[in-house]
Amino acid sequence: MAAARGQIYLHVGMPKTGTTFLQATFQASQQQLARQGVEFLPPTRREASWLSLAVLDQLDAERDPAAALGMWDRYVAAGTASGAPRLLVSDELLGGASEEQLIRLTRAIPDREVHVVLTIRGLAKLLPSTWQQRIQQGSEAPALDDFVEQIASRSGPLAERWWRERGVGPVIERWSAEVPPERIHVVIMPRPGSSGSTLLERYCAVLGVRADELVTEHGDRNPALGRAQAELLRLVKEQVPDELMDRHGYVPVGKWWLARQHLAPQGGTPPRMPARFRSWCEEEARATIAHLRESGVDVVGEPDDLLPDAADFDDGAAPTEAELLAAAVRALASIGVQRVEEQAARRGAAPAPARVRLRRRGGRLVRTLLRRG
Numbered sequence: 001m002a003a004a005r006g007q008i009y010l011h012v013g014m015p016k017t018g019t020t021f022l023q024a025t026f027q028a029s030q031q032q033l034a035r036q037g038v039e040f041l042p043p044t045r046r047e048a049s050w051l052s053l054a055v056l057d058q059l060d061a062e063r064d065p066a067a068a069l070g071m072w073d074r075y076v077a078a079g080t081a082s083g084a085p086r087l088l089v090s091d092e093l094l095g096g097a098s099e100e101q102l103i104r105l106t107r108a109i110p111d112r113e114v115h116v117v118l119t120i121r122g123l124a125k126l127l128p129s130t131w132q133q134r135i136q137q138g139s140e141a142p143a144l145d146d147f148v149e150q151i152a153s154r155s156g157p158l159a160e161r162w163w164r165e166r167g168v169g170p171v172i173e174r175w176s177a178e179v180p181p182e183r184i185h186v187v188i189m190p191r192p193g194s195s196g197s198t199l200l201e202r203y204c205a206v207l208g209v210r211a212d213e214l215v216t217e218h219g220d221r222n223p224a225l226g227r228a229q230a231e232l233l234r235l236v237k238e239q240v241p242d243e244l245m246d247r248h249g250y251v252p253v254g255k256w257w258l259a260r261q262h263l264a265p266q267g268g269t270p271p272r273m274p275a276r277f278r279s280w281c282e283e284e285a286r287a288t289i290a291h292l293r294e295s296g297v298d299v300v301g302e303p304d305d306l307l308p309d310a311a312d313f314d315d316g317a318a319p320t321e322a323e324l325l326a327a328a329v330r331a332l333a334s335i336g337v338q339r340v341e342e343q344a345a346r347r348g349a350a351p352a353p354a355r356v357r358l359r360r361r362g363g364r365l366v367r368t369l370l371r372r373g
Helices: 019-028 030-035 045-055 071-081 099-106 123-137 144-153 157-166 168-176 198-207 227-237 251-266 275-295 321-347 354-372
Strands: 007-013 038-040 086-090 113-120 184-188 298-300
Touching (some): 007 019, 019 086, 045 099, 099 168, 113 198, 123 144, 123 275, 144 227, 157 168, 168 184, 168 275, 227 251, 227 321, 251 321
Parallel strands (some): 007 113, 038 086
């Protein structure tokens, strides 16, 4: 029986499952959602991140702004006062909440029937994407092959934390201790090549809203790095002192400046799962499908979308020195051009279209260095 004041849907993960697109769509579509009886809380991505940090006890009273420190109280007040039939909260890091933390979140808004939403994808696609994202965020990230090996073997602190926070089974088990399995909705990310609207349609089926009425042309994506560009950034990260490796120090530089502005525009072949892990990926996918069927959760989408494709794998060879050098030279050139443009802007001069020429020269540079390699 539904609670008298409606429902609250907590989208708690997983990372790298289309969450940036979904959250940007919800933020851009708040009027459309409101017409269909849904209020998006908090209303901005920054505030949602602050809320997640508050839930996970990761706010820093000395370094975070006052607005972040007061986010929990504002969220509870807004949710309690809302007259919307349904509330929607979304941050992909919430899935890693401890038992005590998730209890605080699920009980924060009184008189609401709590639903949990998980978006998931197969490990063959998830792990390489997670690897390059960890590098951008300054998290522990050995070379790709070593990273996958640790996760697959389930050995060591990195793997233990990863499976606790992002393993489908452990996350469902932890949240189902507080929320009945039938109110845990697992939305499966579709295979590449599916309609771009498929993930949103699956998600909106849980909320009971029309996906075709939402604003999807917002240009907000989470750009991925190519394998060589990610490995280059990983090597750079290793030179940064450990005390700077946090969201206040390194992340604004590593993710928002180096990665997004100077490495992601290079493109590059994306990281793929080393082929020697193909059987493991298939076994894990089938185990997850069986667990979903046995757990009693609401599965939205095709379970077979969790199975890997041949295109998800390659020989696992690391980028060559020539490929790393090419990425480094192009990044330095991009940084130099950016600085020139900034100086011109401060003088009030109109900068030349240098970035277009830089991209053209970058292509020639890569071909030259690869021939030398």
